[in-house]
Amino acid sequence: MNIPLLRFLPLLGLALLVAAPLRAAESVAHVYELRTYTAQPGKLPNVLARFRDHTTKLFEKHGMVNLGYFTPLDAADAAGEKLVYVLEHASREAARASWKAFSADPDWRAVAKASEADGKIVAKVESIFLEATDFSRAAFKPAGTARVFELRTYTTPDGKVANIDARFRDHTTTLFEKHGIVNIAYWHPVDASQGAGRTLTYIIAHPSREAATANWAAFRADPVWVAAKAASEKAAGGSLTTAVKSVFLAPTDFSMLK
Numbered sequence: 092m093n094i095p096l097l098r099f100l101p102l103l104g105l106a107l108l109v110a111a112p113l114r115a116a117e118s119v120a121h122v123y124e125l126r127t128y129t130a131q132p133g134k135l136p137n138v139l140a141r142f143r144d145h146t147t148k149l150f151e152k153h154g155m156v157n158l159g160y161f162t163p164l165d166a167a168d169a170a171g172e173k174l175v176y177v178l179e180h181a182s183r184e185a186a187r188a189s190w191k192a193f194s195a196d197p198d199w200r201a202v203a204k205a206s207e208a209d210g211k212i213v214a215k216v217e218s219i220f221l222e223a224t225d226f227s228r229a230a231f232k233p234a235g236t237a238r239v240f241e242l243r244t245y246t247t248p249d250g251k252v253a254n255i256d257a258r259f260r261d262h263t264t265t266l267f268e269k270h271g272i273v274n275i276a277y278w279h280p281v282d283a284s285q286g287a288g289r290t291l292t293y294i295i296a297h298p299s300r301e302a303a304t305a306n307w308a309a310f311r312a313d314p315v316w317v318a319a320k321a322a323s324e325k326a327a328g329g330s331l332t333t334a335v336k337s338v339f340l341a342p343t344d345f346s347m348l349k
Contacts, residue, residue, distance in 0.1 A: 122183050122220050123158075123278060125292070128174045129215040135162070137212040138174055143345040145202040153193045155180060158231045159348035161240060161340035164300065168338045175242065175340060177231075177294075177348075183220065183281065219285050221278035221292060226260040229276045233349045238296045239303060239339055240275070240348075245291045246334040252279070254323060255291055255331040262319040270310040272297060275348070300339065 130138045139162075147157050156179035163170045180186035193199055206212060223229060247255050264274050273296040280286040297303035310316055324330055342349040 120182070120222060122180050122186060122222055122281060123276070124178045124180060124186060125219045125221055125278075126176050126178065127217040128176075128213050129169065129217075130172050130174070131210070131212055131214045132172070134212040135172055135174065137206060139343060139345075141202065141206045141212070142174070142176075143343070145199075147345060149193055149196060149199050149202075150178065150189075153189045153196070154185060155189050155193070157347055159240070159294075160343040160346040161242075162343060164239065164339040164341050174343075175338070176346075177276075186220070219292075220281040222281055224256060224259075224277040224279060224291070226256070226264060227277040227293075228274055230274065231276065231348050233347065234273075234296070236298070238273070238298060238349065239300050239341060241295050241297065241303065242338045242340055243293055243295070244334075244336045245332045246286065247289050247291070247331055248329070248333055249289060251327055251331050252289055252291065254327040258319060258323045258331065259291070262316070262323075266310055266313060266316050266319075267295060270313065271302060271306045272310065303339070 128138060142160065147160075150157055158177040158179055160174065160176040163173050163175065178186075180189060245255060259277065264277075267274055275294040275296055277291065277293040279288075280290050280292065297306055
């Protein structure tokens with residue numbers, strides 16, 4: 092073996108030892124979980140009471156961060172039957188561990204049993220794991236004034252999610268603020284089965300439902316937006332969305348985000 096090389100082997104080993112933890116740390120990022128509960132008919136008040144009095148506290152006990160709890164405003168979005176909420180986890184692995192510990196917690200099992208004495212109160216549970224975009228501010232803070240929230244999901248053509256990200260990063264989020272729309276958080280699904288690589292999901296806030304209508308009208312009429320939209324679609328060779336879904340939400344009385 093070349094003797095000069097032997098001299099550098101200890102340094103190389105040290106570099107690898109330092110780099111390994113750095114790579115591991117870089118691979119661990121907080122994840123968000125968007126969950127939707129459909130209540131049994133007439134049982135949404137029971138679901139809300141269980142979350143208000145017990146579930147949120149047990150989530151915290153097991154390392155989950157409560158960010159926002161909402162109910163849809165419109166009947167078309169199952170108003171009166173659904174609870175939509177967002178949790179934050181230290182990582183995907185931490186989420187699995189937290190849910191396992193929560194499900195096995197004797198306090199939770201007792202609460203679940205008592206709340207279901209007259210039958211199940213939840214008919215369906217949906218969960219989507221999300222990661223923050225590089226332009227997301229994750230502004231999960233109370234505003235001190237009443238607001239309505241809007242959960243929006245954009246489905247993109249194959250290979251176009253980077254284009255819509257660029258439009259939001261460079262133009263849309265700034266124009267939202269210009270027109271009174273508050274940026275809360277922007278995400279991509281983690282799993283391919285739930286839209287990874289072709290979906291942008293985000294939450295914004297408005298002072299009221301009426302203000303939301305006015306905000307959107309002003310935004311869409313803004314010449315800067317019109318130009319940005321046209322330029323982005325020209326560069327991408329067509330529309331950046333194949334579907335847009337919007338759900339207006341009201342925060343629950345126990346939501347941290349209001």
